[in-house]
Amino acid sequence: MKKRYLVTAALPYANGPLHIGHLAGAYLPSDIYVRYLRLMGREVVFVCGSDEHGAAITVKARKEGTTPRAIVDKYHEMLKDTFEKIGISFDIYHRTSALIHHQTSQDFFRTLNANGEFVEETTEQYYDETVGQFLADRYIVGTCPVCANPDAYGDQCERCGSTLSPNDLIEPRSMLSGSAPVKRPTKHWFLRLDKHENWLREWINTGKVDGKTLHDPAAWKNHVLGQCNSWLDQGLQPRAMTRDLDWGVDVPPEIPGSEGKKLYVWLDAPIGYISATKQWAIDHNKNWEPYWKDEDTALIHFIGKDNIVFHCLIFPAILKAHGGFILPVNVPANQFLNLEGRKLSTSKNWAVWVHEYCAEFAGQEDVLRYNMVKKMPEQADSEFTWKGFQETNNNELVNNLANFVNRVMVLTHKYYDGLVPVVDTERAFKSGWEADKAGQYNEELALLHAKLNEMGAQVERFNFREALQLAMEISGAGNALLQFNEPWKTVKDDPETVKVVMNLAVQYVAVLSVALRPFLPFSAARLRSMLNLPALEEAGDLLDMLNELVEGNPVVQPRHTLGAPAHLFSRIPDEVIQAQIDKLKATEQAQASDEGATVNFTPVKDTIQFDDFAKIDIRTGTILSAEKVAKSKKLLKLSVDLGFETRTILSGIAEHFSPEEVVGKEVVVLANLAPRVMMGTESQGMILLAEDAEGKLGFVSPESGWQAGMSVG
Numbered sequence: 263m264k265k266r267y268l269v270t271a272a273l274p275y276a277n278g279p280l281h282i283g284h285l286a287g288a289y290l291p292s293d294i295y296v297r298y299l300r301l302m303g304r305e306v307v308f309v310c311g312s313d314e315h316g317a318a319i320t321v322k323a324r325k326e327g328t329t330p331r332a333i334v335d336k337y338h339e340m341l342k343d344t345f346e347k348i349g350i351s352f353d354i355y356h357r358t359s360a361l362i363h364h365q366t367s368q369d370f371f372r373t374l375n376a377n378g379e380f381v382e383e384t385t386e387q388y389y390d391e392t393v394g395q396f397l398a399d400r401y402i403v404g405t406c407p408v409c410a411n412p413d414a415y416g417d418q419c420e421r422c423g424s425t426l427s428p429n430d431l432i433e434p435r436s437m438l439s440g441s442a443p444v445k446r447p448t449k450h451w452f453l454r455l456d457k458h459e460n461w462l463r464e465w466i467n468t469g470k471v472d473g474k475t476l477h478d479p480a481a482w483k484n485h486v487l488g489q490c491n492s493w494l495d496q497g498l499q500p501r502a503m504t505r506d507l508d509w510g511v512d513v514p515p516e517i518p519g520s521e522g523k524k525l526y527v528w529l530d531a532p533i534g535y536i537s538a539t540k541q542w543a544i545d546h547n548k549n550w551e552p553y554w555k556d557e558d559t560a561l562i563h564f565i566g567k568d569n570i571v572f573h574c575l576i577f578p579a580i581l582k583a584h585g586g587f588i589l590p591v592n593v594p595a596n597q598f599l600n601l602e603g604r605k606l607s608t609s610k611n612w613a614v615w616v617h618e619y620c621a622e623f624a625g626q627e628d629v630l631r632y633n634m635v636k637k638m639p640e641q642a643d644s645e646f647t648w649k650g651f652q653e654t655n656n657n658e659l660v661n662n663l664a665n666f667v668n669r670v671m672v673l674t675h676k677y678y679d680g681l682v683p684v685v686d687t688e689r690a691f692k693s694g695w696e697a698d699k700a701g702q703y704n705e706e707l708a709l710l711h712a713k714l715n716e717m718g719a720q721v722e723r724f725n726f727r728e729a730l731q732l733a734m735e736i737s738g739a740g741n742a743l744l745q746f747n748e749p750w751k752t753v754k755d756d757p758e759t760v761k762v763v764m765n766l767a768v769q770y771v772a773v774l775s776v777a778l779r780p781f782l783p784f785s786a787a788r789l790r791s792m793l794n795l796p797a798l799e800e801a802g803d804l805l806d807m808l809n810e811l812v813e814g815n816p817v818v819q820p821r822h823t824l825g826a827p828a829h830l831f832s833r834i835p836d837e838v839i840q841a842q843i844d845k846l847k848a849t850e851q852a853q854a855s856d857e858g859a860t861v862n863f864t865p866v867k868d869t870i871q872f873d874d875f876a877k878i879d880i881r882t883g884t885i886l887s888a889e890k891v892a893k894s895k896k897l898l899k900l901s902v903d904l905g906f907e908t909r910t911i912l913s914g915i916a917e918h919f920s921p922e923e924v925v926g927k928e929v930v931v932l933a934n935l936a937p938r939v940m941m942g943t944e945s946q947g948m949i950l951l952a953e954d955a956e957g958k959l960g961f962v963s964p965e966s967g968w969q970a971g972m973s974v975g
């Protein structure tokens with residue numbers, strides 16, 4: 263076990279509010295983990311902050327007709343407030359526009375530069391002559407070469423999710439002026455990632471650097487290792503660490519050629535974890551350095567899967583290239599959460615916004631947290647639905663947890679005026695852990711101890727779904743304890759046994775008030791107050807409880823007076839859920855009508871007779887191979903299997919599809935078209951394609967699995 267922990271959660275981008283995908287991806291898992299560590303008495307600092315640089319901020323400012331500063335101020339406050347409301351317990355929520363962050367990032371740049379980690383290179387970048395500036399990737403839009411989305415960005419297509427570079431875009435245009443950009447030379451600093459490839463490969467896969475074991479790769483998630491290795495297998499290339507932008511951290515001014523250059527946002531953002539730690543240390547009169555430089559610190563980055571390469575390869579390379587810094591012992595990235603069958607999307611407003619949830623479901627923050635853990639995309643993508651949200655609340659939080667707690671509170675007040683009964687610990691009763699199992703007081707305490715240990719082990723392995731399940735089993739066993747012993751029937755005839763059962767039930771609730779704290783902090787606090795126990799300090803509280811239980815000591819003493827029963831969870835009615843579903847449906851419809859408005863249909867041609875149609879022979883086929891035709895921009899030469907023979911067909915699709923993309927495609931072919939020679943090759947048929955009014959093409963394909971050569975008609 264390490265002496266101390268530094269836990270980071272991905273810096274959210276300060277250009278929009280937080281949605282449930284962010285919550286389930288990085289913030290809730292990190293919060294659960296950190297709260298657990300604190301409950302176990304470990305030394306931990308939990309840092310996060312707003313990522314306030316990069317072109318997406320300036321794009322947003324332009325869209326809203328305001329300044330980048332106004333955008334980051336607005337969203338920084340909003341994000342900070344939302345995190346507090348949903349109970350994410352950062353030790354500091356910092357921001358990258360802070361002076362200390364600019365200084366820290368510039369110092370990093372200086373050191374990397376002095377260490378010869380950069381290569382300066384002049385490249386051709388898109389430049390908008392109308393407004394007189396270089397265009398960041400986000401400022402260039404054009405047609406996606408993969409899915410033909412006409413509004414893909416220079417770094418990514420939001421429709422198909424492909425990662426792009428501006429050079430990939432077909433017919434690029436500037437978002438600033440709408441004009442076609444031109445290429446101009448510009449100098450940038452490229453980090454020599456290629457130099458770091460070998461040790462990164464060894465570190466990722468064996469945990470070793472220079473023969474020293476720094477982490478256990480078996481503890482890393484498979485999909486994280488897989489993504490890292492697929493990057494490493496492609497070979498790491500030098501990557502530009504500067505940009506031509508007017509918003510961000512300046513390249514240190516004393517470095518020649520730095521004028522007008524800013525640090526790449528992915529260089530400065532992870533350094534934000536360091537500057538946040540520095541600010542935390544200043545605020546608390548501590549030293550930040552052991553958290554980043556002492557090998558007895560466990561550094562853990564919680565992120566979503568879209569950030570894996572930056573946290574597992576690029577940032578570690580930067581830390582090692584700088585020297586003197588530790589590397590993360592784990593990067594437990596989560597996969598993606600989907601919403602009602604679709605990808606969550608900020609730009610399409612397909613989301614459950616956390617600040618809206620907190621306003622509409624005030625007092626029920628833990629219901630969302632519980633659902634997010636249940637649906638946490640730990641190993642694979644998962645899905646949130648409002649119906650599932652309602653069912654989980656009603657069946658698990660209300661019927662299991664709240665019901666158990668309420669019965670214990672009400673019965674203890676009814677039978678003993680709220681005093682925890684004194685018991686004969688040798689007296690037998692029925693255990694709640696399985697049907698027909700004889701219970702024994704000290705053994706029940708030992709079972710609770712074992713369950714808490716199991717839960718802790720799962721948290722330490724980042725299996726939060728499993729850990730919550732184990733905690734909820736305590737509530738289930740408590741319910742069964744009451745159900746099997748039926749104190750309401752036996753309290754008159756067998757009061758001594760009922761005392762044991764009720765005393766134990768109180769111990770169960772007390773154990774839950776600590777065990778649930780990482781997952782449901784608000785409810786755990788309510789439980790403490792119902793039990794009239796001191797509020798948790800998250801300073802070794804769970805460890806203390808484990809030490810009592812292992813000694814066979816109860817956690818609530820006999821004759822302790824309970825507080826008043828209070829509300830924990832209540833059923834969520836259908837109309838509340840329907841209102842949320844309607845809200846999403848309205849979003850969907852608004853979008854469909856937006857998209858519908860832009861569709862232009864080409865007019866239908868003159869009517870023909872059936873005999874005209876009957877002359878046409880259309881067949882199913884499969885493209886076997888494809889190659890570009892020399893000197894032709896438009897034509898691909900295809901070899902097409904028609905079952906009974908293989909044809910050579912020239913198709914005017916080269917500007918829309920690459921040869922690799924079309925091989926294997928099942929297509930529909932006009933088979934009796936007169937052969938035609940083009941560019942010296944005879945084309946023996948025509949591939950049928952759909953075309954929209956803008957000239958975007960798509961294949962017409964038979965249902966998968968149709969044999970080649972079948973007639974279509």
Ligand SMILES: [Zn+2]
Pocket residue numbers: 406407408409410411414419420421422423424
């Ligand atoms: Zn696309």
